[in-house]
Amino acid sequence: MTFSALKEECLAANLDLPTTGLVDLTFGNVSVADPERGVFVIKPSGVSYGDLRADHIVVLDFEGNVIEGSLRPSSDTPTHRYLYRHFSGVRSVVHTHSRNAVAFAQAGMDLPCLGTTHCDYFNGPVPVTRAMTREETGGEYEWETGKVIVERFRDIDPLELPAVLVRNHGPFAWGVTAAKAIETAVALEAIADMALKTLLLNPSAEAAPAYLRTRHFFRKHGSSAYYGQVNRPLPD
Amino acid sequence: MTFSALKEECLAANLDLPTTGLVDLTFGNVSVADPERGVFVIKPSGVSYGDLRADHIVVLDFEGNVIEGSLRPSSDTPTHRYLYRHFSGVRSVVHTHSRNAVAFAQAGMDLPCLGTTHCDYFNGPVPVTRAMTREETGGEYEWETGKVIVERFRDIDPLELPAVLVRNHGPFAWGVTAAKAIETAVALEAIADMALKTLLLNPSAEAAPAYLRTRHFFRKHGSSAYYGQVNRPLPD
């Protein structure tokens, strides 16, 4: 029994990063988890997307032990691992330094929910974490990064708010598949661009009303969703 | 008698959305109407542009009944339908979340007419709608969206002002063919980019004088137009 399907899903998502325009150079990585088997897979550190192959993908358990693979996993691996351990239902995590989302992270600002594009993906502002302390940064830094993310979600459901802005760093997004996590990361970057421009035009632009936000979010999510082809396959 | 010409026109216009850069992910849709036959056709909901085929396009009448097609029509269909019922002469409607136009919609600002690029397409500012109420949003939301658009055009001729910004949402554009509606949506996005940058350079930039606006608009539109090759075909 092998991990090849998991590795292929992870490879495909990592290869999407440069083509979506989310990633400059090698500033990004994707992991995919299989909670039933107790493992997740992740991009190796510093390997360029052009060189990446499925057998480079590293398999780890949720204690951080490498199960398969000869390369070092991404240096951000402990952050991904922390998220899998605390965000039940999340099966893939994407980390990028996409430029507009980074701008909000560096500005120390939540990404406000200004319109329906945002509401279609996030049921509220995308939160920014607090600054990490000297101790957190000097110690198990990437593990601590996961901790400050989870701390920020104390009162937020990660399945209704599938992204975060790590202060002075950048975004993490997640989802139930790698394709969905990538889609959320793409949407986040577009929404951050729109929000930046909105705030330049009108610094006191108001958030979309809560009733508009929930209408749009639940148009696409949950049991009352009516967006897309629920139970209707494309004809052959 | 079939709807294949209408479906092909609709398909081609929907496939133009990602190549024009107007649309991220699946944030857009185009419909085309045939008022004589009492129908319009529209993109199915949530189908990616890469998968879209002519036989996926859904045919409806102006009461909203599906005449042909096995897929759900776009969730925005009632908005398109409302516009066809009230904007006489409009044969195609395009909805996108193009980023610069969305910024004005989220800022709650009309797109001001600052120069001749704007005047070539719109005989006045592109209006933003009022915020929708809780009741409008909670009920037949997409139909009510059409209503607030038409309400905003009480004193505006939709053929001289072929686009609107729905507040906290984004643009709709229209025209006498799908190609023309798409062209207007492309122009709107470019104009919004220029206007944003103009206002950043000079927050009190003045609108183009009315005499310049009408000169340019009617250079391209109406019986005194002298732009283009009126009655002069390209040589073989």
Added chain:
Amino acid sequence: MTFSALKEECLAANLDLPTTGLVDLTFGNVSVADPERGVFVIKPSGVSYGDLRADHIVVLDFEGNVIEGSLRPSSDTPTHRYLYRHFSGVRSVVHTHSRNAVAFAQAGMDLPCLGTTHCDYFNGPVPVTRAMTREETGGEYEWETGKVIVERFRDIDPLELPAVLVRNHGPFAWGVTAAKAIETAVALEAIADMALKTLLLNPSAEAAPAYLRTRHFFRKHGSSAYYGQVNRPLPD
């Protein structure tokens, strides 16, 4: 004796407009003059770049008479013609609605000379024209556009300052060949982008000192130029 070389030069330059990113839709045109023969050639009005062929290019004399061609010339033809009559040494004119240059034109601001990229092309700020009057706009509008440009250059040498921003409209650039005029239009757009961003960072950013400006301009232009391969051909 034919005008085919002139038409080919004009065609090639017009086809460069969409590939350089200067032009959305059909918002641009290029003309090329042959003063010795008393003619200039220009893009026909409203023909898309994809359809354009050399035999579509219209030949006119400097009185505005069509010498050859069955299509209407660009509606901006009288502006080009006015410039050829008054800017001695100019052999090609390019008009675009490139977005950053338009932003300065709409803001009513000269494009300030903030750095060496600017100095390499323009020996001073790129000037914006005054607003055109109701009478100028209502009459021979495009011819009057040429007049306000030339009025603005009363004390400026168009060969040292090969571009202008027409207020509420957009840029015209020129040069001794169509390739050079296009290059200047491309540089203008890049410089306007840089200047906009500079002013956002520092609204009181100072112009480059005059001694830096003339050093860079004359590094590339005139008898003391030392940029490029003067009299040194590329080896085979």
Added chain:
Amino acid sequence: MTFSALKEECLAANLDLPTTGLVDLTFGNVSVADPERGVFVIKPSGVSYGDLRADHIVVLDFEGNVIEGSLRPSSDTPTHRYLYRHFSGVRSVVHTHSRNAVAFAQAGMDLPCLGTTHCDYFNGPVPVTRAMTREETGGEYEWETGKVIVERFRDIDPLELPAVLVRNHGPFAWGVTAAKAIETAVALEAIADMALKTLLLNPSAEAAPAYLRTRHFFRKHGSSAYYGQVNRPLPD
């Protein structure tokens, strides 16, 4: 014994300039040094990237004498030469007019270290030089440009801060190989874009804490680095 490997490295890096989006027109050049042999090689002046071949690359010694090549070297050659003479360990220098970095140079601002993308490449703000005097500009201008760069690095280690912004001009970046210098120039431009947007959102955005900066910088550099595949080759 020939310089062909050096020329090929230099050619490849120059050809990367337009594909990375760092360079408009011909606004950029790369040199590569071989200190052991006492030479460096550089792009010829004003040759377009499309025409460039390895045998066009000019070989010079550190006194500025041309050792090989029939074309004029880049007009910026004395700046590169000055940097090689003073920045020990630097083997390649890249000069561009990339737009966001130029904006900071024209604004006269250091590029502040606002987040981890910056920290991964630069152990501190990327410094801007002082304005050059009339005398410096009027004399051996390009050599003097090198001098003001080195003056600015009096208290900065160029291997920990591998780029500079020349005021009213643009960036130079460097590294131990041409590929690394290009990578740094690409990162610089992305970081400048992020920083500009951050400052637009929050003009008083604070620099990343020094402990975060050094953590990230030394994660990738020096003997305690743990990013990438140290001593672990990709499997065949």
